[in-house]
Amino acid sequence: MSTFRxxxxxxxxxxxxxxxxLLVVVSIAGPFLVESPYEQNTAVKLMPPSAEHxxxxxxxxxxxxxxxxxxxxxxxxxxxxxxxxxxTGGLLLGAFAGFYGGLLDQILMTVCDxxxxxxxxxxxxxxxxVMEPGIYTPMVAVGISSIPVFARLVRAQFMSLxxxxxxxxxxxxxxxxxxxxFRHLLPNSIGPIIIQATLRIGSSILLAATLSxxxxxxxxxxxxxxAMLSAARNYVWTASYLALxxxxxxxxxxxxxxxxGDALRDYLDPRTRNM
Amino acid sequence: xxRRMCSMILTGILVFALSACGGxxxxxxxxxxxxxxxxxxxxxxxxxxxxxxxxLIVLTGSDASTFDPxxxxxxATEIFNKNIFNNLVRFNEDMEIEPDLAKEWSISxxxxxxxFKLEEGVKFHDGTDFNAEAVKTSFERVLDENLGxxxxxxxxxxxxxxxxxxxxxxxxxxxxCGALLQQLCHPVAAIISPKSLEDYGEEISTHPVGTGAxxxxxxxxxxxxxxxxxxxxxxxxxxxxxxxxxVVPEDxxxxxxxxxxxxxxxxxxxxxxxxxxxxxxxxxxxxGDTVMTMYVALNNSKGVLQDEKVRQAMNYAVDKDVIVNxxxxxxxxxxxxxISPYTWGYNSSMKYECDVEKAKxxxxxxxxxxxxxxxLWTPVGRYLMDTQVSENLQAQWEKAGIxxxxxxxxxxxxxxxxxxxxxxxxxxxxxxxxxxxxxxxYPVFHSSQxxxxxxRAFYNxxxxxxxxxxxxxxxxxxxxKDMYAEAEKTIMEDAAWTFLYYPKQALSYRxxxxxxxxxxxxxxxxxxxxxx
Numbered sequence: 097m098s099t100f101r102x103x104x105x106x107x108x109x110x111x112x113x114x115x116x117x118l119l120v121v122v123s124i125a126g127p128f129l130v131e132s133p134y135e136q137n138t139a140v141k142l143m144p145p146s147a148e149h150x151x152x153x154x155x156x157x158x159x160x161x162x163x164x165x166x167x168x169x170x171x172x173x174x175x176x177x178x179x180x181x182x183x184t185g186g187l188l189l190g191a192f193a194g195f196y197g198g199l200l201d202q203i204l205m206t207v208c209d210x211x212x213x214x215x216x217x218x219x220x221x222x223x224x225x226v227m228e229p230g231i232y233t234p235m236v237a238v239g240i241s242s243i244p245v246f247a248r249l250v251r252a253q254f255m256s257l258x259x260x261x262x263x264x265x266x267x268x269x270x271x272x273x274x275x276x277x278f279r280h281l282l283p284n285s286i287g288p289i290i291i292q293a294t295l296r297i298g299s300s301i302l303l304a305a306t307l308s309x310x311x312x313x314x315x316x317x318x319x320x321x322x323a324m325l326s327a328a329r330n331y332v333w334t335a336s337y338l339a340l341x342x343x344x345x346x347x348x349x350x351x352x353x354x355x356x357g358d359a360l361r362d363y364l365d366p367r368t369r370n371m
Numbered sequence: 372x373x374r375r376m377c378s379m380i381l382t383g384i385l386v387f388a389l390s391a392c393g394g395x396x397x398x399x400x401x402x403x404x405x406x407x408x409x410x411x412x413x414x415x416x417x418x419x420x421x422x423x424x425x426x427l428i429v430l431t432g433s434d435a436s437t438f439d440p441x442x443x444x445x446x447a448t449e450i451f452n453k454n455i456f457n458n459l460v461r462f463n464e465d466m467e468i469e470p471d472l473a474k475e476w477s478i479s480x481x482x483x484x485x486x487f488k489l490e491e492g493v494k495f496h497d498g499t500d501f502n503a504e505a506v507k508t509s510f511e512r513v514l515d516e517n518l519g520x521x522x523x524x525x526x527x528x529x530x531x532x533x534x535x536x537x538x539x540x541x542x543x544x545x546x547x548c549g550a551l552l553q554q555l556c557h558p559v560a561a562i563i564s565p566k567s568l569e570d571y572g573e574e575i576s577t578h579p580v581g582t583g584a585x586x587x588x589x590x591x592x593x594x595x596x597x598x599x600x601x602x603x604x605x606x607x608x609x610x611x612x613x614x615x616x617x618v619v620p621e622d623x624x625x626x627x628x629x630x631x632x633x634x635x636x637x638x639x640x641x642x643x644x645x646x647x648x649x650x651x652x653x654x655x656x657x658x659g660d661t662v663m664t665m666y667v668a669l670n671n672s673k674g675v676l677q678d679e680k681v682r683q684a685m686n687y688a689v690d691k692d693v694i695v696n697x698x699x700x701x702x703x704x705x706x707x708x709x710i711s712p713y714t715w716g717y718n719s720s721m722k723y724e725c726d727v728e729k730a731k732x733x734x735x736x737x738x739x740x741x742x743x744x745x746x747l748w749t750p751v752g753r754y755l756m757d758t759q760v761s762e763n764l765q766a767q768w769e770k771a772g773i774x775x776x777x778x779x780x781x782x783x784x785x786x787x788x789x790x791x792x793x794x795x796x797x798x799x800x801x802x803x804x805x806x807x808x809x810x811x812x813y814p815v816f817h818s819s820q821x822x823x824x825x826x827r828a829f830y831n832x833x834x835x836x837x838x839x840x841x842x843x844x845x846x847x848x849x850x851x852k853d854m855y856a857e858a859e860k861t862i863m864e865d866a867a868w869t870f871l872y873y874p875k876q877a878l879s880y881r882x883x884x885x886x887x888x889x890x891x892x893x894x895x896x897x898x899x900x901x902x903x
Contacts, residue, residue, distance in 0.1 A: 136766040138697030155698075156763060229778065311751060315777050316762040330623050330643050 103363050112355030119349060123169035130162040133319045142335045151341050154324075155331060160338065163319035164345055170320045171349055174235045174304035175297040181239025182300075183293050186246020191277050193247065194254025205251065208244035216241050220303055224312045231320065234304040234313035241303075242296055249292055253285030287364040294357035298350040305346050321346050423600070424902035427611045427884070429636040429895075430625040432752045433782050434593050434618045438579035440561035441513045441520045444825070445786065446663075446802045446893050447753070449558040450638070451596055451616060453894045455496075456561035456581030459487055459506065460552055466662075466713060466806045466891055468552050472501065472562060472582065472605075482547040482846055489538040493605045495564035496586045503534030508565040510542075521824060522559035524814055525805065528843065546844035549851055553715070553805040558894075584609045584898035593618055610886075610901045620752045629654060629879055635902060636880040636887065638895065641756050642700030645877045657878045662713045662811070662891045663802040664706060665754065667747065667764065667869035670795055672829035676745070680737035682866035683723075687733065688771035689764060690725035695872050698759050703872040708859045709812060711873040713891045716808025716842075718856035721863045723870065730771040742772030748789070748797040753782040755874055761798050764869075790822045792829065799827065800874070804892045808855040813839050816862055830867040 103109050127133075137157035145152040151160035193204040211219060216238075223237035257263065258281065266280055305322030307313040314320035316327070321342040328338035433447045440452040459473040473487040493501040510532045513520045528551065531543040544551065554560065567580035579587045582605065585598035596616040602608045617634070619625045626644035629637040630651055640648070648654045669676045669685060676682060691705040704712075707722045734742065749761035758779060765775045775796075780788070789797055803811035813820065817839050820826040835858050842854035863870065878889050883903040888896035 134766060134769070136763060138693055138763075141697060155759065156766065157697075311779050315779060316758060317765060317777070329621070330641065332623065333647060334643065 099363070103359050106359040106362065108355045109359030112352045112359065115348060115352035116356065119168055119172060119352065122165055123172055126165035126168060130165050131159055133158060133162040133166040134317050135159075142331065142338075144335070145337060152335070152337050154327070154338055155335075158317075160324075160341055163324060164321070164341060167319035167321050167324065167342075168345075168349075170231060170314065170318070171301050171305065171346065174238065175301040175349075175353060177232075177235045178239035178242065178300040178304065179293050179297050181236065182242030182296065183246050183289070185240070185243035186248075187250050187282075187289070189243065190247040190250025191254055191282070194251035195258055195273065195277055195281065197255070201251070204247065208247050211241070211244040212248070216299075216303060217306060220307060221310070221312060224307055229312055229315060231314045231318055234307035237307065238300045238303045242300065245296070246289070246292065249288060250285070253288060254281055257281050257284055291357065291361040291364055294360050295354065298353040298357065301350055301353070302346065422610065424611045426613045426615060427636065427897070427900060427902055428615045428617060428634040429638065429897075430617050430619045430628060430634045431638045432618075432620055432622070432625070435590065435596060435616075436783060436786075437576040438587065438590070439576040440558050440563070440579075441509070441518075441522070442576065443558060444521050445782075446800075446804070447782075449804065450893070450895050451598075452558055452561060452579065452581075453583075454585045454598065454614070454897050455579045455583045455587055456558075456563065457583055458557075458560045458562065459489075459555050462556050462806060462890055462892060464659075464888055464890055468556065472506075476552075483544055485542045485551060486535070487540050487542065489540065490605055491538055493582050494603055495567070495580055495582055496601060497564050497566055497570075497580045499564055499566045501562065501582050502537050503540040505562055505565050506540045507532045507534050508568065509562045510560070512563070512568065513559055520559065522557070522814075524820065524824070525554050525557045525559050525810060528554070547846035548844065549846050549848065550715070550805060550807040550809050553807040554810070556806070557804045557810065585614055588613070604898065606898060609898050611897070614897060622752065626879070629881065632881065634881075635884050636878070636895075638878065639755060640877055640879050642702045642877070645879060646700065648879055653882050655880055655882045655884075657880075657887075657889055658702075659876055659878075659889050660711075660713055660891055661802065661874060661876050661893055662711050662804075662806055663800050663893060664709065664711050664811075664873055665703070665760075665798070665800045665871045666706070666709075667871065668797050668799055668828040669866070669868055670792070670829055671831065671867060672792070673795060674745075675737070675739065675743050676795060678737045679865060680733045681739070681743065682869075684730040684733035684737070684771065685768070685773065685869045686723035686866050687726045688730035688773060689723075689767050689869060689871075691723075691872055692725075693767070694760055694763055698756055698763050699872070699874070702755065702877065703874045705872050706870040709816070709862050709868070709870065710803065710808055710859065711811075713873075714803055714806055714808055714811045716811065716852055716855035718852070718859050720856065720860040723863075723866075727771045730773075734772060739772075742774060744774045744776070745795040746776045746778060748778050748780055748785060748794050750782040750785050750798065751779050753785075754798075754800050755877075757798060760871070764798075789827055792822055796869075797827065801825070802893055804894075806892065808859075809839075809843055812855065812858060812862070813843065816858075816867060828867050830862070830865070832861065832865055832867075835861050835865075 140153050141155055141157040143149055143153040149159050151164060154160055189204055193201040219241040220237040223240050224233050227233050263276060266276055308320045308322030309326040314323045324342040325339055331338050435448045435451050436445055437443050438452060440456050443449055443452055457472045459471055460468050461471040463469050472490055474490055476485055476487045478485050495501055513523055513526050528544045528548040529542055530545045533541040535541055564580040567578060568575060571578040577590060584601055584604045586601050588597040588599050590596045598614040600609050600612050622641050622644055625637040626640055626648060628634040645656050649656055669682050695703045695705055707719045708717055710717050747761055750757050761777050765777055768775050801815055814825040816826060816830050816835055818831040818836050821829055838854050838858040842851050845851040876893060886899040886901045
């Protein structure tokens, strides 16, 4: 039975995957189908959800449904771009540190330890501060802040594998360091890395939304969900749906990604593989 | 999965416990307060003295920049300084001039020398005497060009300060100065203790010593400013022991803290909050006009904005009524002059009625038929609904083909960056604290006042320069008014700014508080405050 079908036997994975697929479709096709998310019409401001405005209108009379749909791709991108960034960086650093060990390993890991000592929000904020605020800034910042997490993981995998018989075998067959690292060690340690990457997507989406909430990411009028949540604060009492809707959207996305990540882990982890 | 669940629940519990702790300490404080209050009441029954409340908590949206009034440039900080320092004269709530440290004054026949009789027996917070020498020292400090006070221009008409005797001071000008008394009301004309200037030197900005109703105790940057009552205040000691100015940037949080009784006064609440608070019997909302004008400074020295037609298009493209009614809930009036009607010398010169087609035509004439792209810098929480106004402006300009990107800034960071001049546009307010057209126009439009001074639009028109220069020295009120009217008209036609609106102010406080003076200059005076 193929891997995919095995994973698909896990109901939570199916739910997660369905939601994620729906989100991807919405974020690609949605913006072409809804009315402008920037069009202000203060005559209809702060209208509660209705047939005309499914999610109501915000304080400028903009259609919240259009804004949620248009904003979907920012959150998805934030998750994927930051993880790809973090993964690439972490993979390189961790691979060399774990393979060569010694002084290089010590230096790299000390730096990672220092970075890991900061809460990730704080680290990401510090990175944002040295860049210009903008829609891609949180993605890069979150990506950089997750490099040490991946580096540590990859290093641990490589250290446990580098003395294995198969490594000795390819080495005696004349393979160079780079070939061993990328053709032999990496494929053999990819399982935990994939799990970590998938689970990290969820927290990255959340972290990127947090940065936008704090005004460090998306600048108005970008319909980024975190920024929408932030702008809704003044209306928590008078128009609570303004804060609830982007909040729910973020939650659903993060849950969907995490469900997939959990199922993937259950499948790839040898201890739970037969469950 | 399970472990993560556990940690999530644990975090939840932790957060809950922490917030509960916060609540506890708050309650405890309150009961402590009640006890003290009771003790106080007993005491006052014995001694028959007025009751002094323990503390007054005032919530402000932005922090102080400097406690050196001679170097302060933002009206948010002026509120603090105004309660620590006194001037020779002051405005009342109707913008009329009242005695402050000067009991009475007269002007010589040639209109060049003003004689001020000073209050006697007044002491600075450090115990030294207030006298004519102190006035001389303070004013000469502001006028010292080497020291470079950013508000030097306010007092620049003064050429000589002479201490005639201990309690008489003569202030002379080379040419008659019609607005001298108004200028002496400005926060920059505050009298600082000469001893403190010597003692603290460079550190005077965090060691203010004045004669005011409240003494400086401590300042925790970004957190709170603590003032204590000056028992020897010459107009009578205030009825509050300590005043805490707490920095709470979040509008909704300030409103909630006020509503729950954890604060006594909240400054600068937006209309969304005041509308909600109005139904609460424990909260009083006081509304009033201001001398302030809100505008977008268009960088006249940069890129496409150098073109007058583009700047006019920026004005025509905006429907100010939408901002005033729908964003600000009516808490403002649309600008028809660079200065507000509460400023002397105001003249309703012209309005840029919203006309998107005309804006497009002007852009096309200027050579940009396909529109332009600009960046707008906006402070967050400094002015009522500032980011919302920027966001609405952005949408309105878009319709005329002016594509604007918004960048949000914390106010103090914004002000220090604006000095470098690298911006296209920035949303700002100008509050002429002398209530006079000279202060309303000269610092923001005269070409000698480029940043670090306040001409942040880099506006440069020799005709306006000449008018502002001669109006400064004109004594005849009508002639002076005419000059200002012409200057205002030219500035409007040149479209130096995008002219927006004159905001009204709202002060919200617990109903057991009274006696707060709210001036159109946006200063909040606490010397007569009482708290039951």
